[in-house]
Amino acid sequence: MNILQIASLLIVLAAVFGSVNYFFLRLPQAIGILIVALAASIAAMLVDLALPGLGLARDLRAMVQGIDFSDALLEGMLGLLLFAGALHVKMEELRAQAWVVLIMATIGVGLSVAVVGIGFSWITGMPLLVALVFGAIVSPTDPVAVLGVLREAHLRKSLETQIAGESLFNDGVAYVVFLILVGLAFGASGDHGGGHAENQVMAALKLFGQEAIGGAVLGAVLGWLTFQVMKRIDEYTLEVLITLALAFGGYELAIYLHVSAPIMAVVSGLMIGHVGMKYGMSEKTRDYVDAFWKLIDEILNAVLFLLIGIEVFAVAFDTSHLVAAALAVPLGLFARLIAVAGPIFLLKPFRNFRGDVIPIMTWGGLKGGISVALALTLPDTEWKPIILTATYVVVVFSIIVQGLTIAPLAKRLGREPELM
Secondary structure, eight states, X not given: XXXXXXXXXXXXXXXXXXXXXXXXXXXXXHHHHHHHHHHHHHHHHHHHHHXXXXXXXXXXXXXXXXXXXXXXXXXXXXXXXXXXXXXXXXHXXXXXXXXXXXXXXXXXXXXXXXXXXXXXXXXXXXXXXXXXXXXXXXXXXXXXXXXXXXXXXXXXXXXXXXXXXXXXXXXXXXXXXXXXXXXXXHSOOSOOSHHHHHHHHHHHHHHHIIIIIHXXXXXXXXXXXXXXXXXXXXXXXXXXXXXXXXXXXXXXXXXXXXXOHHHHHHHHHHHIIIIIHHHSOOHHHHHHHHHHHHHHHHHHHHHHHHHHHHGGGGSOOOHHHHHHHHHXXXXXXXXXXXXXXXXHHHXXXXXXXXXXXXXXXXXXXXXXXXXXXXXXXXOSOTXXXXXXXXXXXXXXXXXXXXXXXXXXXXXXXXXXXXXX
């Protein structure tokens, strides 16, 4: 199938599964679509087992594998989703939570990668460096999943900003950490002496600086240039088109320049959402830009969760891997607890936190499509099947179980007294 046929099929399936959810399940749209897609995928596999002559699962697997999930997300949808998410985060509220967001998106990610890596290496016996790669895959909280659930949870603004801000930035940081660890774990073999190790560390630090700082600088420059153009225009259709060009073109430019495209998308989205909307748009244009990007966010959310549901056909499930995959779920939650509690304890001497912050940010740190996409990009080694299986189980558990229970949890904890 060509790209237009694939896009048409995904839109049709998202609409059909969304309708099934609306009439029967009544769950939040994205989660409902994922559950229906997952149920349909499993049903197809069961039919294939009962009637092997049909070849239904084989045909569906061929179709799903024809869709490059990693490219579709990492080099296509992700830029639009991150830009849309950042566009609706208020800069004033983010500035008030800046230190919390910064430390959780950096030190928190590092703590999570280390805890998951050490634990998964012990569980599976895989080399520590390879297990750390898995840690980098499941450590970022997916902004698409998180922002979708936040709409249903009705959290207080300060906590919502902490979770949203962290999720927008930590996936960019984790992606850079992932690239570094993949290079160390699966890079060229040869001299393993001290000089080589030192060169690898220097190269890793250089890559991190280039990707993270370069992405932020590019996002700020492109956002500022776009604002300069938009404040001289008063035509809402053209200004909507300009923001779309910034999200698409800026993301591809970041990839070409080898800087972090996710961080670029977040920074440029924050800039347009704050400076651009406040000083560069009329009220009419603001309304149209806001409505357009909310619609884009909802549509791409639906398609992404559909893709996660049908990606079960691309995962090489092996019963011997399911035990390790099941153990990866509590391991990931424990790592998330450490990633949240560590930065909060660091900041406690300087600010007060309510008692519900740690449990809500731990349980609300959902994993999503980014983790699946990163796992699929791994080189074909003996460890890829178990990493892919564990990643998929962690993501599905996170979205369905955590996603459906975070709002009731937040509501219950919100009634408890504040703790300093």
